[in-house]
Amino acid sequence: MGRKAGLRLEGILESVGVEHDIKIYPDAGHGFMNQMNPADSTLLLSFLGAVSGTKYHAAAAQDARRRVVAFFNEHLRSDG
Template identity: 40%
Template sequence: MRPPRLPRLPRARGACPVVASYGGKDRSLRGAAAKLDHALDRLGVEHDVREYPDAGHSFLADAPNGPAPLRPLMKIMGAGPEPASARDAWDRIEAFFDRHLRP
């Protein structure tokens, strides 16, 4: 998820709590975690945003994904599972949902 652009921030005021996890090696979303964290801070939206330095795009996946012929390229790009980061991210997601979605 790309962070909202500054002109769109007022529309996000009053948004529900947000949990987000980004891979630090994901070049397509470089700096997105910090931007989203800053935007949500400015809006006063409760959030838990973290960037995992050892993870790339799709790091939460259990197994390599995408078309089989492209998987070697995805691996070179750093995309795909990163179990240690994924374990921490899923723990954060589950705790966040427990806190905000339990009756």
């Protein structure tokens, strides 16, 4: 589902001319940037994470954070 949603979003943004930076990480699933301490998780969150395949993926998270910050700096930063 995640890959299809990313591709669909990219198509929509391209069709309306919105600048974007979409990257699909094939080895990372939903919630790949969420690094939660297991001690802070509830039984329900643990169950939902297991069912949905939500799992932190360090390499993808690091790249995604770098890309998000670069995109925001380019498009939202006001130096004046």
